[in-house]
Amino acid sequence: MCSSPNGDADTNGVQEMVAVETRQNGMNGSRARNGTAHHHGANGHSFGTQHHNPYAPRASDFLNNVCNFKIIESTLREGEQFANSFFDTDTKIAIAKALDNFGVEYLELTSPAASEQSRRDCEAICKLGLKAKILTHIRCHMDDARIAVETGVDGVDVVIGTSSFLREFSHGKDMSYITKIAIEVINFVKSKGIEVRFSTEDSFRSDLVDLLSIYQTVDKIGVDRVGIADTVGCANPRQVYELVRTLRGVVGCDIEIHLHNDTGMAIANAYTALEAGATHIDTSVLGIGERVGITPLGGLVACLYAANPEYVKSKYNLGMLREIENLVAEAVEVNVPFSNPITGYVAFTHKAGIHAKAILNNPSTYEILKPEDFGLTRYVSIGHRLTGWNAVKSRVEQLGLQLSDDEVKDATAKIKELADVRTQSMDDVDSLLRVYHSGIQSGALEVGQKETLDRLLREHRATQLGTA
Ligand SMILES: CC(=O)SCCNC(=O)CCNC(=O)[C@H](O)C(C)(C)COP(=O)(O)OP(=O)(O)OC[C@H]1O[C@@H](n2cnc3c(N)ncnc32)[C@H](O)[C@@H]1OP(=O)(O)O
Ligand SMILES: O=C(O)CCC(=O)C(=O)O
Numbered sequence: 001m002c003s004s005p006n007g008d009a010d011t012n013g014v015q016e017m018v019a020v021e022t023r024q025n026g027m028n029g030s031r032a033r034n035g036t037a038h039h040h041g042a043n044g045h046s047f048g049t050q051h052h053n054p055y056a057p058r059a060s061d062f063l064n065n066v067c068n069f070k071i072i073e074s075t076l077r078e079g080e081q082f083a084n085s086f087f088d089t090d091t092k093i094a095i096a097k098a099l100d101n102f103g104v105e106y107l108e109l110t111s112p113a114a115s116e117q118s119r120r121d122c123e124a125i126c127k128l129g130l131k132a133k134i135l136t137h138i139r140c141h142m143d144d145a146r147i148a149v150e151t152g153v154d155g156v157d158v159v160i161g162t163s164s165f166l167r168e169f170s171h172g173k174d175m176s177y178i179t180k181i182a183i184e185v186i187n188f189v190k191s192k193g194i195e196v197r198f199s200t201e202d203s204f205r206s207d208l209v210d211l212l213s214i215y216q217t218v219d220k221i222g223v224d225r226v227g228i229a230d231t232v233g234c235a236n237p238r239q240v241y242e243l244v245r246t247l248r249g250v251v252g253c254d255i256e257i258h259l260h261n262d263t264g265m266a267i268a269n270a271y272t273a274l275e276a277g278a279t280h281i282d283t284s285v286l287g288i289g290e291r292v293g294i295t296p297l298g299g300l301v302a303c304l305y306a307a308n309p310e311y312v313k314s315k316y317n318l319g320m321l322r323e324i325e326n327l328v329a330e331a332v333e334v335n336v337p338f339s340n341p342i343t344g345y346v347a348f349t350h351k352a353g354i355h356a357k358a359i360l361n362n363p364s365t366y367e368i369l370k371p372e373d374f375g376l377t378r379y380v381s382i383g384h385r386l387t388g389w390n391a392v393k394s395r396v397e398q399l400g401l402q403l404s405d406d407e408v409k410d411a412t413a414k415i416k417e418l419a420d421v422r423t424q425s426m427d428d429v430d431s432l433l434r435v436y437h438s439g440i441q442s443g444a445l446e447v448g449q450k451e452t453l454d455r456l457l458r459e460h461r462a463t464q465l466g467t468a
């Protein structure tokens, strides 16, 4: 196991990464906060946030909607449906508080009809006095509704399957019964003075006429939100855009969307839904949920930040993301994936020499997310065969060594030669640079004297091993 540049324990086999600071940020190479001896930290840089970025992508329709969306964080509902999940009361409360501090607008909790403990936990979370509104998620059934409204929640999310699959094999009800029971449940919840949302499970495999008809019916009786659910993760962005856009044209209430990630499109679909006029997006931390889960909170935040960083920074406490993901990962006994947006092991690590040079000059060249906005650290990896002399020069400067460009290039050639056999650790690279530097200082070494350098390195190794 090696330690991630951003401090997470990880087993993904990325080894011996070393890092240097960007030129814009000075060259005081400090040890990474949480890394091993092989990891050197590189804090932020000065581009971007206060100034217009002339290289940013053009604003899209999305920017018109991005300031109005709300997150319905469902780790404590959909996330409890993840195969590994078992949340005791303390864990639920810790997750609820963390997400509230992060700034999500809603927390969705498992139905109090699921079990006695689920009901008690729902009541306990309602009593925490969080800023986020507390919702619970129930079947479209009066028994569930009666229990839900007694828990102290701010709102109830009601769902029923409308696809022929679910009508036939799940609840066995036809559209006219579904419409009748939906009206009854919605009116009942509304009569208690709390929010009510009505959603159609498996929307993308439901008949469009049925869908629009029931959405219009519930809109007319004053539902606060209608929900679209891609329950099986079958939708693509074009289908999401079309359904949300069509629905936007026929209802006046808010539109929520719940997107499963079976084909890896949950984040893209969420983005598209916002472009099309959705107002509420369901997420869970790390995307946990049934099967491979739903739109992950971190991934959604990354994509919204990329579109409108200042707004997203002002809305959410981004520095908490890693802590929240670690909390949930630990609770459900999984690792944060190496490729996770923002918090993945390598999310801010740059390797190839061409990238490294540009990143050192201006991080915007190869980064659209700024690690410091998430309390994280950028790394430039050296010691491998793709290393270039610019990255090595930066490390030379961090170490306080004086070498000319030709000398750095000469030392880089040696690093690459060694790295063709085995990737060099940070300590290996530092030793080589120090040996090279003292050889130059003492006059024992000149640029291009490969055999002398090899001898100096052999002698250094022997001294270290005590065999000189
Ligand atoms: C796509 C989703 O994720 S929806 C949310 C899923 N969440 C949950 O299932 C919460 C946890 N679930 C539970 O604890 C249980 O399933 C309960 C308490 C809800 C129901 O338990 P049981 O009464 O034992 O029924 P069971 O789980 O076997 O079957 C589901 C029942 O709900 C009915 N049902 C299914 N979906 C709905 C719905 N959306 N609205 C109304 N009734 C529904 C089915 O007809 C079936 O009832 P029946 O067997 O009495 O005819
Ligand atoms: O209530 C909803 O909108 C979504 C329910 C759900 O989890 C799903 O359909 O996958």
Ligand SMILES: [Mg+2]
Binding pocket: 078, 231, 258, 260, 289, 290, 294
């Ligand atoms: Mg779901």
